[in-house]
Amino acid sequence: MRKVTVVVASHNRREQLLDTLPRHRAPVILVDNASTDGTAAAVAARHPRVRVLRLPVNAGAAARNAGAALAHTPYVAFADDDSYWEGDALDQAAHALDKHPSTALLAARVLVGPTARLDPVSAAMAAAPLGTTPTQPGPSVLGFLACAAVVRRDVFLAVGGFQPKLHVYGEEALLAMDLAVRGWGLAYLPTLVVRHLPLPTGRDPAARRRMMIRNDLLTTWLRRPATRAVREAARALSTSDGRGGLHDALAELPWVLRHRRRVPPHLEAALRRLETGQAAVG
Incomplete structure (x- = not known):
């Protein structure tokens, strides 16, 4: 019986x-995010065993x-349209989660192109x-790449999953904190492999940077100390993308204040500690 969807x-x-x-x-x-290129119809015709939600x-x-x-399985693996789980990674993930009941999320090793x-994210986790x-089945982590994560379905849904307000880019950090606050473990398991095949020309890079800065600020304001929140806002002023991201984040400040819950010490x-290590390796 399959344990992963x-x-x-x-x-x-x-x-x-x-x-x-x-x-x-x-x-x-497949969850089709209101595509206008015929995605849902094409998948239904070419891959009838894939369940499509538009x-x-x-x-x-x-x-x-x-x-x-x-999903009806105890575990859910996430993937993007440009990634896939290699070999027996999902069977390995199910076995690891069965064996480690306090682990809610496994982050896989990602091989690009x-x-x-x-x-680099995988290298940092290693x-x-x-x-x-x-x-835990591997090194503890407090972040992950969404296209390379397996979660306990019931735990994921219980904490609210990915925050809709963040939309895309950098949405993983808030979920990682919220799982950890509730006492769940997150681990990197390098024997799980995900292949990521991004297009040479992706989506608008300037818009992506602005959105990532917005989401980083919102996540910091929601969960980190006030001094940290102020420092990150000031840092955003140093670039045009940062100023744009700060502008967008400030528009959500009333929502932030209603939902702010600092992580424990x-x-x-x-x-x-993670940030110190990241700074040391650039």
């Missing part, structure tokens, strides 16, 4: 999606929440700045 969220990347979908070795739920609007990363809610270059505890200390 792959949830793929996609928006207007039909051809790439048609290439990666058959490479998954588990049942797939959303009326582009929900961004929160589309994964809808896919997870439809046709040359299978190691993603350095294990937070160490490894006996109750031990978790804040762990986040600072």
